[in-house]
Amino acid sequence: MTDTSTTSYAAERPTKPAIMNGLRCRCPNCGQGKLFDHYLHVADTCSQCGEDLSHHRADDGPAYLVILLVAHIIGFAIHFMWVAWRPDPWVMATVLSLGAVGLSLALLPPMKGMIVGIQWARRMHGFGLNS
Template identity: 70%
Template sequence: MTDAPTYEMERPSKPAMLRGLRCKCPNCGEANLFSRYLKVVDQCPHCAETLSHHRADDGPAYLTILLVAHILGFAIHFMWVMWQPSPMVMATTLATGAVALSLFLLPRLKGMIVAIQWARRMHGFGHQP
């Protein structure tokens, strides 16, 4: 009977996810995770952790759409019940809100997904001493 491989240090998921949501390195929480809007740095400049292994792909976009759609669904209902604005006012307000909220959430959710992958040693993040 073989045991599963054990690692010297377990990586706690919750602190890593919170650091990812702040767009910080999941290992140290000090340096920025992104060099540009959605470009993950290859290596953390503070702790030298390699972050180029991530495979976030479409996950952040799906989560962003899911969250923004639910928030806007509530906003549509709330706006209509409380104020009954004209359709043009609702469309303009909600479209602006959707774009702003999407631009705000997308890098944070990508950071969270990269941090989850790092904490669970997924893809290339595993098998490192």
Template identity: 65%
Template sequence: MNAAGDRPMKPAVWNGLRRKCPNCGEGHLFEGYLKTAPACDVCGQDLSGHRADDGPAYLTILVVGHIMGFVMHFVWVSFRPEPWVMATGLTALCVALALYLLPRLKGMIIAIQWAKFMHGFKALKANP
């Protein structure tokens, strides 16, 4: 823990981006594509209390939109492809990038919540 009493943020975020448990970094964070595991299969950390909600989708749209805006501009200025070729290629790239980023950004948001003791990740009470 750091001076503020939070868990270490950088390792937790890195583990979340890798879709691993924010506590141990070894167990799987998800049971499927986006369904969060109820608990880590390695360290037993309860993962059921997270509240990622729409955050991962908003972040995915934000990141993909910025990347695709640059790519669209670069492709059009450099190559001047036919509109249907550009639309088809960029649509496929956009969908692939969104599908790749969505679970990773959800893992990152869950890891941030874990590191900051937010929602269901309450601090453990110390024994007197």
């Protein structure tokens, strides 16, 4: 009988560096190549190390994380603005709406990169088939 406790994985994939590389929108394997070839489109392969990145399945995870973060930041900003300056409601609505949209657009790529990095490190969705 074969020992099922040993795996055929060539090397360990530490999760923390993969997450950090993903947050920087870099390849989770080498940390050098760009993870995205467009705003949110993950490159099929890394331009530096050739790692196949087409297996990712980030789906709605990054959007949920962004909603969680932006809602907390905007909630704090609402309280701070009201206590400190008492602006007109339309001013608050305009400023905070623009802030929410800007924050959301800025946070989406790093959150998607983080999810792809976690999937790569944990060998999820086909990332562990050939290595």
